[in-house]
Every structure is written in structure tokens, then in C-alpha cells.
Amino acid sequence: MSRLFAAVRRYPLVAATIVLGVVGIGLALAGFADSLAWLFGGFGLFVAAISAVGMVKQLRHGSFGVDLLAITAIVATVLVGEYVATILIVLMLTGGAALEDFAVNRAKRELDALLNRAPQIAHRLRSADDLADVEDLPATAVQPGDLLLVRPAEIVPVDGVLESASAAFDESSLTGESLPVERNKGEGILSGSINGQAAATIRATATAANSQYQQIVALVEEASASKAPVVRLADRYAVPFTAVALSLAALAWILTGEPVRFAEVLVVATPCPLLISAPIAFMGGMSRAARNGIIVKGGGVLEALSRARTIVFDKTGTLTHGTPAIARVLPAAGFDADEVLALAASAEQYSSHVLAASVIAEARSRGLELLATATASEVPAHGVVARLDGREVTVGKLSFVAETAPAAVAAPLDGGELAIYVAVDGSFAGSIVASDQLRGNARQTIDALGELGIRNTVMLTGDARPTAEHIAALVGITNVQADCLPVDKVEGVRAITERPVIMVGDGVNDAPVLAVADVGIAMGARGATAASESADVVILIDDLSRTARAVAIGQDTIRIALQSIWIGIALSLVLMVFAAFGLIPATIGALLQELVDLATILNALRAIGGRRDAALAAGSVPVHREPATALAR
Numbered sequence: 056m057s058r059l060f061a062a063v064r065r066y067p068l069v070a071a072t073i074v075l076g077v078v079g080i081g082l083a084l085a086g087f088a089d090s091l092a093w094l095f096g097g098f099g100l101f102v103a104a105i106s107a108v109g110m111v112k113q114l115r116h117g118s119f120g121v122d123l124l125a126i127t128a129i130v131a132t133v134l135v136g137e138y139v140a141t142i143l144i145v146l147m148l149t150g151g152a153a154l155e156d157f158a159v160n161r162a163k164r165e166l167d168a169l170l171n172r173a174p175q176i177a178h179r180l181r182s183a184d185d186l187a188d189v190e191d192l193p194a195t196a197v198q199p200g201d202l203l204l205v206r207p208a209e210i211v212p213v214d215g216v217l218e219s220a221s222a223a224f225d226e227s228s229l230t231g232e233s234l235p236v237e238r239n240k241g242e243g244i245l246s247g248s249i250n251g252q253a254a255a256t257i258r259a260t261a262t263a264a265n266s267q268y269q270q271i272v273a274l275v276e277e278a279s280a281s282k283a284p285v286v287r288l289a290d291r292y293a294v295p296f297t298a299v300a301l302s303l304a305a306l307a308w309i310l311t312g313e314p315v316r317f318a319e320v321l322v323v324a325t326p327c328p329l330l331i332s333a334p335i336a337f338m339g340g341m342s343r344a345a346r347n348g349i350i351v352k353g354g355g356v357l358e359a360l361s362r363a364r365t366i367v368f369d370k371t372g373t374l375t376h377g378t379p380a381i382a383r384v385l386p387a388a389g390f391d392a393d394e395v396l397a398l399a400a401s402a403e404q405y406s407s408h409v410l411a412a413s414v415i416a417e418a419r420s421r422g423l424e425l426l427a428t429a430t431a432s433e434v435p436a437h438g439v440v441a442r443l444d445g446r447e448v449t450v451g452k453l454s455f456v457a458e459t460a461p462a463a464v465a466a467p468l469d470g471g472e473l474a475i476y477v478a479v480d481g482s483f484a485g486s487i488v489a490s491d492q493l494r495g496n497a498r499q500t501i502d503a504l505g506e507l508g509i510r511n512t513v514m515l516t517g518d519a520r521p522t523a524e525h526i527a528a529l530v531g532i533t534n535v536q537a538d539c540l541p542v543d544k545v546e547g548v549r550a551i552t553e554r555p556v557i558m559v560g561d562g563v564n565d566a567p568v569l570a571v572a573d574v575g576i577a578m579g580a581r582g583a584t585a586a587s588e589s590a591d592v593v594i595l596i597d598d599l600s601r602t603a604r605a606v607a608i609g610q611d612t613i614r615i616a617l618q619s620i621w622i623g624i625a626l627s628l629v630l631m632v633f634a635a636f637g638l639i640p641a642t643i644g645a646l647l648q649e650l651v652d653l654a655t656i657l658n659a660l661r662a663i664g665g666r667r668d669a670a671l672a673a674g675s676v677p678v679h680r681e682p683a684t685a686l687a688r
Contacts, residue, residue, distance in 0.1 A: 068102060068149040076142050096133045099141040103129040106148065124297055128321035131304075132641055135315045140322055143645030147652065174212035174246060174268065178204040180256065183218075194263045201259040211248045214266040215257035216241055223251035296624060300324035300631060307635035316637060322644040323630035331652065332619030332659040339662030340612030348596040349605050356591045359574045360609025364553040366509050366602075367568075369544075369560035370516040370526055373578050373599065375491040379410055379473075381417040385466050386485035395485040397423040399477045402441040402448045405431035410475065411439075413489060438475075449478040456483070473522060496600045497530045503603040507610065511553045515544045515568070544568040559602055576602055608664065615662045623655040
């Protein structure tokens with residue numbers, strides 16, 4: 056009963072229409088059929104007036120109100136005395152809006168699930184040795200460094216690192232991975248993960264506002280609030296559709312001399328499919344994307360994905376894993392390997408480049424002491440200069456280091472390796488060689504995009520051309536632009552003529568080019584990075600194949616949205632022709648139009664794509680290892 060009252064409060068016009076319909080039937084059976092003119096006709100004109108006000112508001116915002124046909128049909132049926140048809144059109148108009156609301160909520164359930172599961176409470180441990188000595192506090196009050204207890208089946212409140220020896224977490228809401236993920240001590244844990252069957256302790260590394268889950272929630276809220284261009288396209292279909300319907304209705308009236316024909320044609324021309332099908336399809340597409348670990352910032356992005364003709368890849372962290380390993384250290388005369396590595400790692404402490412972490416990790420693994428400095432500066436995409444223990448240390452590309460150390464020479468490299476160079480007080484100190492693993496499914500992803508119609512593939516990278524061409528050959532990319540600075544990448548994307556263009560990247564230096572691309576895709580669950588903020592699509596799971604999945608979802612969504620629109624238009628046109636010849640009475644026509652609405656809604660709900668995702672998962676490409684490749688600064 057409470058659900059019934061909630062539905063009445065949510066949809067008062069639908070409830071009023073049903074009540075009046077039942078009362079009208081009772082009056083007709085009691086011999087008071089004349090009262091239907093006042094009851095149905097008056098209520099119909101009241102609803103028409105409300106709809107007209109809404110239509111005017113739409114027109115003020117530049118959107119043609121497709122309710123015009125419904126309003127005209129209500130007025131026409133009242134004027135010709137078809138009051139039962141009037142109440143049925145009112146039911147169709149108000150019920151269609153209610154059905155749209157219900158269907159959209161059904162399609163949004165994966166998005167809403169993220170919002171409703173936001174962690175609220177954290178358990179802070181007062182003592183690491185006593186798991187019973189805890190205090191509950193709001194998740195928003197947790198500070199980095201706090202030791203937290205996560206009980207079985209609880210949601211991790213903030214990002215942290217695991218302090219327990221091991222634990223299993225359900226990360227399906229974050230990454231799409233359906234199986235529990237095993238984590239060991241020291242590994243990162245994402246907020247929003249669900250703990251397994253044993254209590255675990257984590258050390259907070261971020262506040263709730265800066266944690267992964269809250270970033271996802273922010274992206275979801277932005278995505279769900281947008282309106283897609285194809286919805287506006289559906290609005291534009293209403294202009295010719297309205298003109299055709301009114302012309303056909305007027306022609307039927309003129310040729311037969313029967314004004315009832317005008318009303319009968321308009322009854323079956325009510326354009327509810329245009330109002331309903333496209334928004335439902337787009338919400339279904341965004342819901343499907345979220346279920347696959349892909350946050351799409353608006354329906355317009357899905358449309359651009361569906362029409363894309365070119366895809367551009369960054370290399371480091373995108374085609375490769377972005378976690379380089381130090382292969383060897385090559386000291387110059389007068390220096391030893393540990394000294395070169397220690398100085399480079401000390402300077403790289405002040406660099407934001409991903410390669411810096413690998414140099415530092417290698418130095419620490421060898422037990423080398425890192426020096427601190429009060430003066431350090433980084434030249435993006437080139438290197439870093441730091442003063443360490445009275446010496447000026449320069450680390451970076453060969454061309455950058457050679458400016459201060461002309462004696463610097465290129466290191467001998469195998470295919471796909473990269474060297475960073477070190478100079479001390481203007482003297483060449485040596486080089487450090489690193490390599491990065493190519494993603495096992497990179498080649499298969501490029502092939503899958505080709506099958507989806509995106510055959511123009513480009514790589515933009517800061518690597519030297521030999522390294523870039525080596526990687527491109529492995530994955531099947533033929534168009535390579537190497538030695539790119541961030542501004543070169545931006546100009547490279549702008550110069551592409553086969554559009555729309557998708558840009559896939561993951562680093563902070565990719566943010567500008569992601570912003571200028573028609574669709575920017577940020578790879579990996581990295582939280583509030585500049586890349587994810589600039590991107591139109593954020594892939595939460597670190598899986599390159601989700602790029603092709605995003606394109607497939609966009610294409611499926613647009614196809615279903617337009618298909619639903621045309622199904623509604625085609626069925627309505629057929630019914631209008633029959634009604635013009637007097638074969639469909641107004642009351643029957645109103646009932647048939649309800650079936651048209653139902654058909655378009657059911658078709659649009661296919662955009663949620665459960666069966667399609669199951670088929671894609673069944674045909675997914677297994678990940679395998681490829682030869683090592685290089686990482687560009």
C-alpha cells in the first residue's frame with residue numbers, strides 16, 4: 056500500500072487520469088454519459104494547458120516541443136466530441152512520461168548503485184596491537200596515516216595500503232573485475248572495495264574527498280546530469296514529423312469533409328516515441344559503460360565514440376604498462392654504477408615523471424642513500440636539475456644533458472630500450488637503461504578497433520623515432536609521431552582530418568591533448584589526475600581493451616537510439632495513413648499508439664546490453680606477454 060501511495064505522489068496526473076476514467080465509466084453505465092463531456096473534456100483541456108506551458112519553456116531553451124501534436128490531438132478530440140479518445144490521449148501523454156521516468160531509473164541502476172554505496176563510517180584503531188580498541192568516526196574525518204580496521208564484508212572508506220599480511224577484496228564496482236582480488240601487505244587498496252571474509256587493517260593514504268571512490272562518484276554525477284546531442288536530434292525529428300502529421304490530418308479533413316478525421320489522424324501521431332526512446336537508450340548506454348568499468352561523461356560522448364574514425368595513442372602507460380624496470384647502469388670514466396644511480400635517484404625525487412619512481416626504487420633496492428636538496432627544477436618532457444651535496448646533477452634526455460655536458464654519448468640500446476643520462480657539474484657521468492613491458496592485448500585491441508571501423512591509428516610519443524617505430528610495429532600502428540612535447544601532441548591531434556578523433560593516454564602530460572581531442576580517454580584507475588579531469592571517458596580498470604569496449608558500447612547505443620526513433624516514426628506513419636482513410640476510430644487509435652510507445656521503450660532498453668556484454672566477455676582476448684619496450688620521458 057505504501058508503494059501505491061508513493062506512486063500516486065510521484066505521478067499525480069496519471070493517478071488523476073485513471074480515477075477520472077473509472078468514474079467516467081461508472082457514470083456512463085449509470086446513464087449519465089452526457090457528463091463525460093465536462094469530465095473528460097475539461098480534464099483533457101486542463102492537461103493540455105499544463106503541457107502547453109511546458110512546451111513554451113522548451114521553446115525558450117531552443118528545443119522544439121514535440122508535445123504540440125498531443126496537445127492538438129486533445130483539443131481536436133474535445134471539439135469533435137470524442138471524449139473517450141480524449142482521456143486515452145491524456146493517459147498516453149501522462150503515462151508516457153511516467154513510463155519514461157520508470158525506464159530511465161531502471162537503466163540508471165548501476166550508476167545509482169555507485170552513489171548509494173558511498174562509504175560513511177570508518178573504524179580507526181587506537182592501537183595496532185588491539186583490534187578491539189577502535190573508535191567510529193565519519194569517513195570524511197579520516198586523515199592520511201590513520202590506521203583503520205575494515206571488518207568482513209565492509210566497504211573500504213578511503214584509499215590506503217594494506218597493513219595485514221593479506222586480504223581479499225571485491226573491486227567489481229570500481230574495475231568491473233567480478234572475482235575477488237588478493238592483496239598482500241604494502242599493496243594499495245581502493246576506497247569502495249568490499250572486504251572479504253576476514254578483518255583487515257589498512258593505513259590511510261588519502262582523505263575521503265581525495266579517494267578513488269569519491270572521484271568515481273563525482274564522474275558518475277557529471278555523466279548522469281548530461282543531455283546527449285542525439286536527444287536534441289530526436290527533438291529535431293519532431294519538426295518534420297509534426298508538419299507531416301498536421302498536413303495529413305488536414306488533408307483527410309478537407310477531402311472527406313469530416314472534422315473527426317483530423318482528430319483520428321492526430322491521435323495516432325502523438326510523438327511519445329521521440330520523447331522517450333532516445334533518453335532511455337542513452338541512459339542505458341552510460342549504465343552499461345559503468346558496469347564495464349568505464350565512466351562516460353555524457354551521452355554526447357557516446358555519439359562521438361560511435362562516429363570516430365581515428366584513434367591516437369600515447370605510448371607510456373597506455374600501450375605499455377608504464378612501470379619500467381632498470382635494466383643496467385652504464386657509468387662513464389671516473390664514476391661507478393652505484394654513484395651514478397644514487398645521484399640520479401636523488402635528483403629524480405623532485406621529478407613527477409613515472410620513470411623517476413623506477414630509478415628511485417632501484418637505488419633503494421641496492422641500499423643506496425639518497426641525498427636531499429633545497430633547490431631542484433624540472434623541465435617537462437626533458438629532465439630535472441638538482442644541487443646535491445654541493446654538486447649540480449642533471450638527469451634526463453641525451454639532448455638535455457648534452458647542453459651541460461657536451462661529452463655525453465648515446466648508450467647502446469637493444470630494441471625498445473630507453474636510456475636516461477646523468478651529468479655532474481658539467482661532466483658526463485653515465486646512463487641508466489630502462490625498459491617497459493608492452494601490454495599483452497595491445498595488438499588485439501588495435502585489431503578490434505579496426506573491426507569497429509576505426510582503421511586510422513596514430514601514436515604520439517616523446518620517444519625517439521627508432522623506439523617509437525619498434526613499438527608501433529609490434530602493435531600494428533603505421534602512423535607514428537615521435538619526439539613529441541605536450542604541445543606537439545596537441546598540434547598533432549588538431550591536424551588530423553579524419554574525425555572524430557579519440558585520444559587515449561594516462562599521464563599528467565596527456566591532459567592537454569585529451570582535452571582537445573573529440574573524445575579523450577584516460578586509462579587506469581588513477582583518481583583525480585589531470586588526465587581524468589580533462590578526459591571525456593575514464594577507464595577505471597587498467598585494461599587497454601576497454602578502449603575498444605567503449606567504442607562498441609557507443610556504437611550499440613546510437614544504433615539502438617536511432618532504431619527506436621525510426622520504429623516509432625514508422626509505426627505512427629502507418630497508423631496515420633489508416634486513420635486518414637477512416638479505418639481507425641479515435642479511441643482505438645489512442646490504444647494502438649500506446650502499443651507503439653511500449654515497442655519503442657522496450658527496444659531502447661536493449662542499450663543496457665547485458666547479453667551483448669556477455670557475448671563480448673566470452674570472446675575476450677587472453678592477455679599474454681610481449682617483448683620489452685621503452686618508456687619515454
